[in-house]
Amino acid sequence: MSAMFAREHGGGEAGLDPSSLIWQDERHFRVHTRAYTDQAVFDAEMARVFSKVWVYVGHESEIPNPGDFKTAYIGTQPVIVSRAADGTVHVLVNRCVHRGAVIARETRGTVRDFTCPYHGWVFGLDGKLLAVSERNDSGGYAPDFDAPEGLHRVPKVDAYRGLIFANLDPDAVDLDTYLGRAKKTIDRKFGRSPAGRIALRGKPFVMRYQGNWKFQIENIVDAYHFLHTHKGFVALQAKYGETTGDYGAHKGGSAKAMRQIRFKGSSWALRHGHAQLENSGTADPEALLNGPNRAYYEALRDIHGEEEFAFVVGRMSGTIFPNLGLIHQQIRTWRPIAPDLTEVTIYLYDLVDAPREFNEGWMRSQERFYGPAGHGMADDVDIFARNQQGLAGSAVDWLVLERGLQTDERLANGDIKGLPASEAPQRALWLAWKQLMARR
Numbered sequence: 001m002s003a004m005f006a007r008e009h010g011g012g013e014a015g016l017d018p019s020s021l022i023w024q025d026e027r028h029f030r031v032h033t034r035a036y037t038d039q040a041v042f043d044a045e046m047a048r049v050f051s052k053v054w055v056y057v058g059h060e061s062e063i064p065n066p067g068d069f070k071t072a073y074i075g076t077q078p079v080i081v082s083r084a085a086d087g088t089v090h091v092l093v094n095r096c097v098h099r100g101a102v103i104a105r106e107t108r109g110t111v112r113d114f115t116c117p118y119h120g121w122v123f124g125l126d127g128k129l130l131a132v133s134e135r136n137d138s139g140g141y142a143p144d145f146d147a148p149e150g151l152h153r154v155p156k157v158d159a160y161r162g163l164i165f166a167n168l169d170p171d172a173v174d175l176d177t178y179l180g181r182a183k184k185t186i187d188r189k190f191g192r193s194p195a196g197r198i199a200l201r202g203k204p205f206v207m208r209y210q211g212n213w214k215f216q217i218e219n220i221v222d223a224y225h226f227l228h229t230h231k232g233f234v235a236l237q238a239k240y241g242e243t244t245g246d247y248g249a250h251k252g253g254s255a256k257a258m259r260q261i262r263f264k265g266s267s268w269a270l271r272h273g274h275a276q277l278e279n280s281g282t283a284d285p286e287a288l289l290n291g292p293n294r295a296y297y298e299a300l301r302d303i304h305g306e307e308e309f310a311f312v313v314g315r316m317s318g319t320i321f322p323n324l325g326l327i328h329q330q331i332r333t334w335r336p337i338a339p340d341l342t343e344v345t346i347y348l349y350d351l352v353d354a355p356r357e358f359n360e361g362w363m364r365s366q367e368r369f370y371g372p373a374g375h376g377m378a379d380d381v382d383i384f385a386r387n388q389q390g391l392a393g394s395a396v397d398w399l400v401l402e403r404g405l406q407t408d409e410r411l412a413n414g415d416i417k418g419l420p421a422s423e424a425p426q427r428a429l430w431l432a433w434k435q436l437m438a439r440r
Contacts, residue, residue: 021041023398028405031401032399035214048439050076053172054167055323057072058072059331060089060164061162061199061349063082065110070109071094073335091154092151092154096119101118111125120133120134121133132145154167161190162190178272180272181270182272182276182318184276186326188311190351193351194300200349205346205372207343208337212342213322214429217325217429264420265314269427270428271414273322273433275318285309289301293358319425328365328369404421404424
């Protein structure tokens with residue numbers, strides 16, 4: 001922690017005052033530079049945000065059978081997501097209770113049990129301690145040794161439509177309450193499957209960027225940046241259109257047409273920090289119903305009804321605070337490593353029972369924009385690094401997040417509806433962040 005920060009904010013993590021980092025009144029919504037750069041803030045986020053809210057840790061299709069597991073993170077805390085013999089999903093702290101070694105390093109796998117590589121302690125798929133190696137040998141443990149019960153179990157684990165969430169706080173609200181209106185993003189995304197389900201496909205794309213983790217949240221639901229940050233892709237789209245298999249991901253044959261489409265619909269700042277961009281006008285239902293995948297779209301219309309069908313096939317993206325994004329046909333998650341270092345993992349998925357060519361076309365559109373050979377991810381990562389580079393200086397304290405502030409509509413339940421390019425989605429995360437960071 002910097003000496004100046006300690007003087008201004010009263011010392012270590014326990015004395016951190018988040019209200020001093022958010023400038024909020026009727027005309028202003030600004031965030032202090034140090035909310036992105038300071039180590040004391042980062043440490044407080046791990047304790048007050050990631051340890052207190054529901055965090056996405058995986059999808060059920062990654063661990064379909066007993067013995068299957070995957071590794072994940074809750075903030076900087078490594079965890080194991082496992083399926084026990086009875087089919088129950090457990091989330092276990094990935095740290096041996098003996099001397100602290102990480103139990104599993106593999107991204108995914110199948111095991112009968114978990115064995116610590118350091119001293120051979122064995123744990124069940126539910127985390128229970130099954131065996132202590134050489135327990136009674138010379139120099140072993142006393143007969144009345146008070147052995148730990150097993151790996152620490154994350155106290156709250158739940159799932160919504162296959163998405164698995166975990167919460168380190170035993171007193172947290174239930175997952176359904178926490179998600180609130182954000183369930184619409186999930187329902188509509190997964191509702192493109194006639195079966196209402198998805199299955200992750202292949203290995204994920206993993207990358208790191210030199211910037212704060214909150215840049216990724218802000219960006220996914222930022223309708224304002226696309227035509228500026230991704231100028232090269234916009235020019236490519238204008239020239240080649242959907243000939244590479246776009247399937248509606250980036251509609252519009254020119255910058256003007258793309259602007260008209262993107263600046264329709266609405267943005268949402270939801271309780272608990274979630275956000276949405278939704279637009280039922282980015283697809284032509286009649287054209288889809290008379291196109292090559294007519295039977296598929298007719299089935300979706302019959303499932304959802306005319307009005308909801310337009311939203312299901314339209315444009316929608318969303319974030320589930322603090323670490324999950326749903327955009328196009330992908331699940332995106334990120335983990336904070338340091339104030340200026342973040343790891344992002346992108347999982348493509350298939351829509352169960354959708355036409356094979358539809359899923360393949362969506363995958364090609366993802367490859368075109370994301371990944372090492374894509375046009376879009378490189379643009380975003382460069383911007384995140386530019387942001388962090390700019391914030392390293394101390395000449396200017398505040399970032400401006402006031403677009404749409406005067407036109408946002410606050411609903412009775414606390415959700416906020418904004419115009420399509422409002423910065424309401426960005427303010428959503430900061431409102432939740434401020435509330436959580438104020439807790440002890």
